[in-house]
Amino acid sequence: MAGKQAARQQGTNEPPVKASAAAPAKAGDAARMLLPADCRMAAQAALKAELLGALEAGGIVLDGGQVERVDTAALQLLVLFRRELDARGGTLGWHGTSDALNEAAGLLGLAQLLNLPATALA
Amino acid sequence: MSAVDLTQFHKTFFEESREGLDAMEAALLALDSGATDHELVHTIFRAAHSIKGGAATFGFADVAAFTHVAESLLEEVRSERRAVDSGLIEVLLRSVDCMRAMLERSSQGQPVADAESEALRVELVQLVSGEVAAPAVAAASMVAPVSGWNIAFTALPHLLQTGNDPLRLFRELQQLGRLEVVRAFVTDSAPAQLAELDPSQCHLGWELRLHGAVARADIDAVFDWLDGDCELTIAPLAEVAVVGAAAPATSGSPPAATGTPRPVRETAAATGAGTSGEGSSIRVGIDKVDALINMMGELVITQSMLSDIGEKFELSQLGRLRDGLVQLERTTRELQESVMRIRMLPIGSVFNRFPRLVHDLERKLDKRVKLELHGEHTELDKTVLEKIGDPLVHLVRNAIDHGLESPAQRKAAGKSETGTLKLNAYHEGGNIVVQISDDGAGLNHAAIVAKAQQRGLIAAGQELSDAEVAELIFQPGFSTAAQATDLSGRGVGMDVVRRNVRDLGGSVGVRSVSGKGSTFTITLPLTLAIIDGLVTAVGSERYIVPLTSIVESLRLRADAVRRIAGGGEVFHFRDEYLPIMRLHRAFACNDAVTDIEHGIVVVIEEDGRRVGLLVDDLLGQQQAVVKSLEAHYRRVQGISGATILSDGSVALIVDVGGVVRLGQRSKAA
Amino acid sequence: MAKILAVDDSASMRGMVAFTLRGAGHEVTEAENGQLALDAARGGSFELVLADVNMPVMDGIAMVRELRAMDAYKGVPILMLTTESHTEKKMEGKAAGATGWLVKPFDPEQLLATVKRVLG
Numbered sequence: 001m002a003g004k005q006a007a008r009q010q011g012t013n014e015p016p017v018k019a020s021a022a023a024p025a026k027a028g029d030a031a032r033m034l035l036p037a038d039c040r041m042a043a044q045a046a047l048k049a050e051l052l053g054a055l056e057a058g059g060i061v062l063d064g065g066q067v068e069r070v071d072t073a074a075l076q077l078l079v080l081f082r083r084e085l086d087a088r089g090g091t092l093g094w095h096g097t098s099d100a101l102n103e104a105a106g107l108l109g110l111a112q113l114l115n116l117p118a119t120a121l122a
Numbered sequence: 123m124s125a126v127d128l129t130q131f132h133k134t135f136f137e138e139s140r141e142g143l144d145a146m147e148a149a150l151l152a153l154d155s156g157a158t159d160h161e162l163v164h165t166i167f168r169a170a171h172s173i174k175g176g177a178a179t180f181g182f183a184d185v186a187a188f189t190h191v192a193e194s195l196l197e198e199v200r201s202e203r204r205a206v207d208s209g210l211i212e213v214l215l216r217s218v219d220c221m222r223a224m225l226e227r228s229s230q231g232q233p234v235a236d237a238e239s240e241a242l243r244v245e246l247v248q249l250v251s252g253e254v255a256a257p258a259v260a261a262a263s264m265v266a267p268v269s270g271w272n273i274a275f276t277a278l279p280h281l282l283q284t285g286n287d288p289l290r291l292f293r294e295l296q297q298l299g300r301l302e303v304v305r306a307f308v309t310d311s312a313p314a315q316l317a318e319l320d321p322s323q324c325h326l327g328w329e330l331r332l333h334g335a336v337a338r339a340d341i342d343a344v345f346d347w348l349d350g351d352c353e354l355t356i357a358p359l360a361e362v363a364v365v366g367a368a369a370p371a372t373s374g375s376p377p378a379a380t381g382t383p384r385p386v387r388e389t390a391a392a393t394g395a396g397t398s399g400e401g402s403s404i405r406v407g408i409d410k411v412d413a414l415i416n417m418m419g420e421l422v423i424t425q426s427m428l429s430d431i432g433e434k435f436e437l438s439q440l441g442r443l444r445d446g447l448v449q450l451e452r453t454t455r456e457l458q459e460s461v462m463r464i465r466m467l468p469i470g471s472v473f474n475r476f477p478r479l480v481h482d483l484e485r486k487l488d489k490r491v492k493l494e495l496h497g498e499h500t501e502l503d504k505t506v507l508e509k510i511g512d513p514l515v516h517l518v519r520n521a522i523d524h525g526l527e528s529p530a531q532r533k534a535a536g537k538s539e540t541g542t543l544k545l546n547a548y549h550e551g552g553n554i555v556v557q558i559s560d561d562g563a564g565l566n567h568a569a570i571v572a573k574a575q576q577r578g579l580i581a582a583g584q585e586l587s588d589a590e591v592a593e594l595i596f597q598p599g600f601s602t603a604a605q606a607t608d609l610s611g612r613g614v615g616m617d618v619v620r621r622n623v624r625d626l627g628g629s630v631g632v633r634s635v636s637g638k639g640s641t642f643t644i645t646l647p648l649t650l651a652i653i654d655g656l657v658t659a660v661g662s663e664r665y666i667v668p669l670t671s672i673v674e675s676l677r678l679r680a681d682a683v684r685r686i687a688g689g690g691e692v693f694h695f696r697d698e699y700l701p702i703m704r705l706h707r708a709f710a711c712n713d714a715v716t717d718i719e720h721g722i723v724v725v726i727e728e729d730g731r732r733v734g735l736l737v738d739d740l741l742g743q744q745q746a747v748v749k750s751l752e753a754h755y756r757r758v759q760g761i762s763g764a765t766i767l768s769d770g771s772v773a774l775i776v777d778v779g780g781v782v783r784l785g786q787r788s789k790a791a
Numbered sequence: 792m793a794k795i796l797a798v799d800d801s802a803s804m805r806g807m808v809a810f811t812l813r814g815a816g817h818e819v820t821e822a823e824n825g826q827l828a829l830d831a832a833r834g835g836s837f838e839l840v841l842a843d844v845n846m847p848v849m850d851g852i853a854m855v856r857e858l859r860a861m862d863a864y865k866g867v868p869i870l871m872l873t874t875e876s877h878t879e880k881k882m883e884g885k886a887a888g889a890t891g892w893l894v895k896p897f898d899p900e901q902l903l904a905t906v907k908r909v910l911g
Contacts, residue, residue, distance in 0.1 A: 042836075076308075076321070080325075107301075107303075131806050131807045
């Protein structure tokens with residue numbers, strides 16, 4: 001719940017799509033972005049807007065430690081984000097991945113495409 | 123063993139099924155009269171469909187099987203593969219009857235299907251073109267001696283929008299065996315730019331391996347709902363010879379062998395014991411409940427006001443106390459009315475039987491009848507409502523059988539070939555009036571007199587007024603089973619109708635105009651539970667006489683009373699001699715006034731017949747809540763019930779009908 | 792446990808479904824036709840919708856179509872409760888956006904198994 005609210009705040013506090021998440025970070029450092037507890041379809045419009053912002057930053061570290069609910073659509077969104085980030089020469093890093101996130105990515109065989117830490121696969 | 127006890131839903135199921143069948147019947151009859159309304163067809167189909175679903179779910183397999191065939195026939199109508207004709211309506215109406223009977227037997231825990239229902243079911247099966255889709259037969263289980271399966275699964279973009287998530291599918295596959303994702307990939311349908319992605323569109327594909335001796339059917343079951351939402355190829359892992367398994371499917375359509383309904387459990391037997399003592403329930407409009415709650419609120423306010431006065435009472439507050447008591451009385455009365463209204467149901471539920479009855483009678487008797495229903499919303503006490511059905515059915519049958527003429531006769535008499543039968547219900551004073559009128563030939567004066575003479579009810583050559591002639595048809599022994607037709611008679615005469623109506627505290631009479639028609643009028647009390655009564659004293663006892671039946675109360679001088687042969691007493695009252703009924707004698711009361719001059723005579727009337735009751739004194743008017751004597755003691759002649767007076771003592775309520783009959787008998791004797 | 796919307800014009804079926812699901816710890820809201828279900832859906836975020844096909848006022852298929860047009864219900868599983876073994880009805884439901892179906896008659900265990908299957 002807290003995560004979801006945090007994400008929403010982030011999304012709404014920054015009207016333009018610009019790399020807001022990266023703004024507080026120092027140049028060169030990868031920006032950090034917190035994934036909400038509920039990443040399912042209803043949350044994805046906001047999530048997508050944030051990811052688009054992160055694309056501009058060139059690199060990003062996702063914090064998936066709070067993710068409780070996730071669906072295929074969420075993982076697809078991240079996969080396509082990673083794909084475009086790669087194409088732009090950026091990198092996707094992870095700081096914390098919840099069990100729910102690891103389980104879903106493992107089951108769908110998307111862990112590699114998401115560049116998830118190897119521990120993800122049990 | 124089911125963890126959920128389904129029997130708790132049986133009563134609701136039976137109630138809604140009865141309603142469904144009524145709706146079905148009404149719609150069939152509407153279709154019959156020429157309307158070709160799709161909505162009607164849908165209504166009929168929906169009712170059958172719901173009954174089938176419920177019956178199967180709640181374990182009434184016979185009902186489900188029967189309704190299934192009826193539904194198949196209806197499906198043909200709905201999809202316009204079958205035209206509606208009178209033959210079809212007839213068979214469907216019979217099906218409604220049959221389902222009604224089956225449900226009735228189910229609710230009583232009796233065997234459900236019988237020879238009749240089976241014959242009708244077979245008739246329906248034959249009507250349904252082609253074969254009736256039997257409840258899906260489980261496809262032969264395809265146990266595959268394989269080490270596993272290759273599954274190629276690519277989502278079509280709209281997959282996620284059906285609420286089917288591959289995550290869920292993969293979890294299910296995982297239950298079957300060890301799932302290995304060989305490759306996951308983004309399909310070509312994916313937009314190049316993240317910005318253009320609609321997250322609810324799916325652009326992923328997978329090559330999977332499912333390891334283990336998994337049956338193909340089980341995999342198909344997982345993908346059962348995804349027909350048309352994905353590309354799917356399922357093939358055995360190794361080239362092991364597959365016995366009994368279908369060739370690897372390459373299309374996205376799995377066989378339809380999944381989701382097979384399980385055999386219905388026999389839960390009916392278990393409920394049999396519980397249904398016999400089934401308490402009847404009542405559906406109450408929310409407005410009535412709200413009214414009750416309002417009243418209750420007022421009562422609470424009044425109560426707190428009164429207890430406030432009581433806490434520290436001073437004489438100066440007498441006025442307030444009186445106001446409070448007046449308010450209490452008013453609120454109590456309103457509350458009482460609101461509570462009674464809960465028992466009130468619209469008479470429409472009884473009227474609704476008649477379109478069908480009239481439909482059937484028209485055919486049997488070769489008559490043409492237009493049925494008009496008025497006042498369906500008039501409300502009656504539930505108990506009265508349940509018991510008024512049979513008398514009304516009898517009167518309607520009678521009107522069509524004897525009242526309305528054949529089309530030929532009507533034409534000859536210059537009337538429309540189609541007769542009109544009107545049912546009307548309305549409030550009048552404290553009563554409900556139900557009228558059944560026809561525009562037929564009216565009572566046949568001469569024939570009735572002749573028959574009454576033949577039966578010894580009247581002497582030959584006796585001159586009778588119209589009203590007296592009309593009264594004759596209500597006499598016991600006037601109509602007999604021998605002369606009654608199959609339809610109107612069934613061995614039951616108008617005397618039984620009158621008795622049934624009287625048992626409800628009501629009365630029935632007829633007015634008739636030769637060549638113009640007859641009108642039967644039934645007058646019923648609003649409710650059986652409460653009466654307005656006059657409290658009388660007889661010795662140390664109290665008797666309550668229903669106010670509605672009282673004509674007058676008077677003191678008689680001794681010389682106004684005449685003794686007649688047989689020990690009876692009569693007195694002159696408005697151009698007639700009325701028998702005197704000494705209540706103290708009839709009910710063996712001690713210390714009562716025996717001298718007529720010192721007592722009071724209460725003249726009561728029922729169906730135009732009057733009797734004078736001798737009582738000691740009149741104590742006042744009071745509403746009485748009727749308690750059944752039969753339920754608490756036993757039936758007593760001349761007494762319809764008991765009630766509790768404000769001082770806590772018990773008073774008996776005089777059964778006016780019974781007493782008048784007793785009195786008339788003594789007069790005749 | 793999930794918030795579930797149960798839609799059926801038959802009080803006995805609806806009662807059975809709701810009772811079974813509540814027994815399993817779910818929070819169930821009942822509606823007796825598609826229109827009322829839509830009203831309920833707007834007011835609450837349900838994670839699963841179970842709906843009869845044949846209903847007065849608004850049938851199950853029209854209801855699915857309407858729900859799918861709402862952002863909050865794009866990906867929410869909607870199961871049709873149907874006695875029709877005909878594929879056409881199922882396909883009609885699917886085309887409208889239904890997730891799957893539960894064929895009547897079903898007993899409480901089947902219902903719970905299917906719900907569990909959908910909710911994952």
